[in-house]
Each structure stands twice: as C-alpha cells, then as structure tokens.
Amino acid sequence: AVDDAESGVHAFLHINAEEALAVASEVDAIRAAGGAEAQALHPLAGVPIAVKDLIVTKGQPTTAGSAMLKGWMSPYDATVIEKIRAAKLPILGKTNLDEFAQGSSTEHSAYGNTRNPWDLNRIPGGSGGGSAAAVAAFEAPLALGTDTGGSIRQPGAVTGTVGAKPTYGAVSRYGAIAMASSLDQIGPVTRTVLDSALLQELIGGHDPKDSTSLPEPVPALSDAARLGAAGDLTGVRVGVIDELGGEGYEEGVKARFEESLELLKARGAEIVTVSCPHFKYALSAYYLIMPSEMSSNLAKFDGVRYGQRVLPESGPVTIERVMGATRAAGFGDEVKRRIILGTYALSAGYYDAYYGSAQKVRTLIQRDFEAAFQSADVLVSPTSPTVAFELGAKIDDPLAMYLNDIATIPANLAGVPGISVPGGLSEGLPVGIQFLAPAHEDARMYRVAAALE
Ligand code: GLN
Helix, strand or coil: HHHHHHHHHCCEECCHHHHHHHHHHHHHHHHHHHHHHHHHHCCCCCCCCCEEECCEEEECCCCCCCCCHHCCCECCCCCCHHHHHHHHCCCCECCCCCCCCCCCCCCCCCCCCCCCCCCCCCCCCCHHHHHHHHHHCCCCCEEEEEEECCCCCCHHHHHHHEEEEEECCCCCCCCCCCCCCCCCEEEEECCCHHHHHHHHHHHHHCCCCCCCCCCHHHHHHHHHHHHHHCCCCCCCCEEEEECCCCCCCCHHHHHHHHHHHHHHCCCCCCEEEEECCHHHHHHHHHHHHHHHHHHHHHHHCCCCCCCCCCCCCCCCCCCCHHHHHHHHHHHHHHHHHHHHHHHHHHHHCCCCCHHHHHHHHHHHHHHHHHHHHHHEEEEEEEECCCCCCCCCCCCCCCHHHHHCCCCHHHHHHHHCCCCEEEEEECCCCEEEEECCCCCCHHHHHHHHHHHHH
C-alpha cells in the first residue's frame, strides 16, 4: 500500500527500508522481553519517521533537493537525528523539498515534484512538501521539516496535517543545511497535535553545537496538548490578527476560519481582535533578509568542499572558473534568482537602503507581536490564503508564489512559535488554521491548537 501511495505522491528521495526495519525489530524485541529496558523505551520508540532531505543523516544521502549535492553523504548526524536514533524511531528515509528549502510548492526540487495526496494534480505545499505528503498519504506517521518562512506550516495546511515551527532556538539547527540562519527552525509534521508535542519534546532542548540554542529545558508540551484536548479554553484570549485573513484570502478559507473561531468560543475562549500594522511589510522584509543570509550560507557550495564539481567546458581550469561552472550547473533558477537578490541587497552602497531597512521592519514586526500579546494569549489566522493550487499554476510567477507565505512569515521574523492544524475542507481540499504564541510559550500554542483539533 505504501508503494502504491509513493508512486503517485513521490514524497521520498531516498528510502531507508533496511535500517528502518532493523530498528523496528529491535524495539519489538525489547518490548517482547519486557522488564526495565522495555519500561525505559521512549513513548515514540518504534514509530517510523520521515526526514526532510535538508537535515543531514549519516549513512543516507542528503541532497537538499539540489543537483549540487547529488550523491553527497554527510559524515555526521544532525542533533535531531541523534536524538531520534537514541529514542529508537525507525528513519524511513529522506523527503522531497524545494531546492535548499526555497519555494512553496516543492516544484523547485531538482528531483521532480511531489504531489498532494488529496488531489494528485495539486501541490503539497513547500518547501517541505515531501514530509507533509508522506504524513498525509499515511506513508509515515511522523516527519521532520524545517521552517524559514512557513515551510512546515503551509505544507501542513494544504495537506490536512499538523505542522509546527518551534520558538527560534528551541530545537537545535545543528545539521540542518542553513538557508537563512536567523529564521530557520526544525519542527514536527504529524497527524495530531499530541504527536507534534511529543516529537518536539524529543528533538528540543539545549545543544552546545548550536550557538543560538536556548539554554532552558524543554517545556511540558505533551501535557499542554492533553490539557487542550480536554476541550476547556475558559479564560484564554485568542487574538484574531486584523491584517491576516481579509483581501486575497479565498472565500472557502475565510469560511473555515470563521467556523474555527466559533468552535474556540464554544470551548470557552474569548475572541479579541488585534492589529499588527507592520505585517503588511513582512513579505518585503523577508525577501531581503532571507536572500541576504541565504546567499552567504550557499557560498560554501564552491565545487571544492561539498558535492558536485563541474569543470569548465574549455579554457583554463582555475578555482574561479570551476566555481562558476559548478554553481551554474548545480543550482536551479529559483536559487540563482535569490542569490542575485541577496548579493545585490548586501552590496556596498545598497546595504543600508535594503538590508538595513528590512532589519528595522523586522524590529517593528517584533513590536507588533509584543503589543498584540498584551491583549491576547495566542493569535490565530488562516495558515495560507489559498487551498492547494494546481501544479504549474505559479511556477512562472515568483511573486504569486511568494504571496502564499504572507501569513506564515511574520513568526519567523519575530522568532515566535507557530502551528498549523486542520480546520476542515473547502471544495474537498484542506484548510489550515495557524496559532501563534509568544517566544518560549510553545506549550500555550499546543494547548489551544489541541482544543481546536
Ligand atoms: N516558501 C518560503 C520561501 O520560499 C519559505 C521557505 C521555508 O520556510 N524554507 O522562502
């Protein structure tokens, strides 16, 4: 059945069947033997997990969805992978993504697109479309994604799965191939909010290998999810963000959003409206900050250190010319477009006007959040303005593609946690509802999300 699903959906770039089966059998044997070792098993031991192919894994290829890293094997495991191995979750394989996590549809993968299991002619979201499609198609009960501007939450929304971006620093980024380091976070993709909380508890916590890792211990997220699932939100103030959900949002998305608010009210929550006036500049700020950081992070793919090396077709073989030939052949159009944007924004004479201004906008967005959280405990919005669109619909129109992330990007700019949960269907396709909480308050987010589920 999984093979059938996979042939239609193409969620995976690499399948790790042998090792996954060996880990599953080991857990079975421990359980069968009983005793202290069985008692000590992690609650998720034996539950298979799929991993976005941006996260490095020993013994399996890591491609980042790019021809640049075709056949590349990491010599080490990401911290989240070490934790997953220690807890004995079988790793099913590596999932498809937009090249270097840049995109909203998984169509920018160098290895073919992934399809949405709800309608194979539609996109599964992106950049982590493979992880979301694997979970939605019942190929994997758990998956890992990365979220720089929405790449866990938007695929979650359009595939009817749960996708969570933890507080910046709550999960180690060590071993996640960096896109934009001040925005990137690893997080869970699951079928339920409780699974998401359990998985974040497992992968979270301080890591000395990541200098931005938070020092504090992981909060009791699964307890919060269980509390929320009991259904009582009395005393919880849920803020509807005035700037997210109006113009440009599909009618079906708005209708499901309104119903979700009714449900939250029925659970005892107080619905308030908050204004975040600078959110309208979030997309512009993101498309300066993200490419600036990304162009610098991707400078290491030089044809010398990692992956592909392409020699010039003719002429002298100098370092510069090898680098040029390698990057011309190794990177796809979207990555090149953004490298050009980023290097331009950082160049002398333009730095203050572009990167500098974007950083100021980022601060204003953080202040919008701070003000909003004065009058609300959590914030709520649709995760994405549209349901899954058709394959090819936006591939030639970068701006239309970028606009799909309008509701998810502010959380990355401010470092706050966000989660997308299924909020019903519009014309047969899933709609996602996003909850945002203050930084370090992931437990609060899980509680309210579990109450809506
Ligand atoms: N879709 C957004 C982008 O293209 C977000 C990417 C991400 O979160 N990795 O940049």
